[in-house]
Amino acid sequence: MSDPNAPDNTSEVREIRINPIVPSESVLVATARSMRPKKAEELAPRDTRKHVETCPFCRGNEHKTPPVILSWPPEGDWQIRMVENLYPVLGDDREQAGFNFGLQQTIDGYGRHEVIIDHHEHGIAVQDMAESHLAALFGVYQARMQQLFASDERLKYVLVFKNFGPAAGASIPHTHSQVIAMPVVPENVDAEVKNSAAYYAKHHHCIFCALIDEALTFEATIYDRNSGAVRRKINVGQYVVERGEKFIAIKPFASRYEWEVHILPLAHQADFLDVRGEDLADLARVVKRTMARLDAVIGGAQYNFFLHSVPHGGTDSKHGVPHGAYAASYHWHLEICPRTSIPTGFELGSGLFVNTINPEQAAERLRAVDL
Ligand SMILES: [Zn+2]
Ligand SMILES: [Zn+2]
């Protein structure tokens, strides 16, 4: 496998790209090898075994997990199983009231933290799961989000995410996702929600839909004002990585991670809970094919993915978001962030992400994979 971080020396790029959704977030795209301010991560191999006798998440060891929340299918051998997290980051302790003292402000750390065992096979990767299985998994995500929102109006956001492989921080090698229900809207989501609402107020359409339209249709050549030479050819269609009937996978123009890809519904939809059961199969197909492309190019993708959907929860103006208010301006999506390099002091200290691969070329390489 060639070094996936190897720059293409045909056109070196060094520029700061502004995230169109959250302009305060920017990315330094620096593809010249000499410029590269960070080093490629040497990935520890991930566990690919099918069954591990001692693994609490493998079949036959059900008694070793915390209490089960749901199993799918409900009868017979389970394919997907959801349990409580043994080490929750937020707890069900309603006694922990928030406090304010000077500049120290906290709010109640109340929440839920649960684990979804994605598949009975220990080390199976998403691209190797059956489409019907993946569709069922997304259905489980929806069902649990729905239940959690209904269970307590203080829960404002349910974050569903997956860490896959040691490089992505997965502490348990058995393939799994996590669900964290929290009493606040996470800052990343909040920034997207607020900025897209501001865009909507000005332009009367959804910025995510505008990005999809650009990705599908836009082409332009920019000439130098003085010399008339071609400064840049823009063919935003080049950002499309995979397309289904209802969903699309796009390489963001301002990708924070070299192989970052976002998956969105083609038709406007703010809430992941509104995806109809029959459309989950198309979502599964686009996710599976995108993962297969990433895996082929990176040579064993280890990644984090997370769902960004419109927040729920009441009318609490302090922390909550009135759900209906953002139905027209927000657009749910799945962000896939493969981990191929270690963030450095430059990134942590500046807040500026450094991407060493030109996103246009990354998209091209992903599209070129023969599936
Ligand atoms: Zn296992
Ligand atoms: Zn939209």
Ligand SMILES: [Zn+2]
């Ligand atoms: Zn997002």
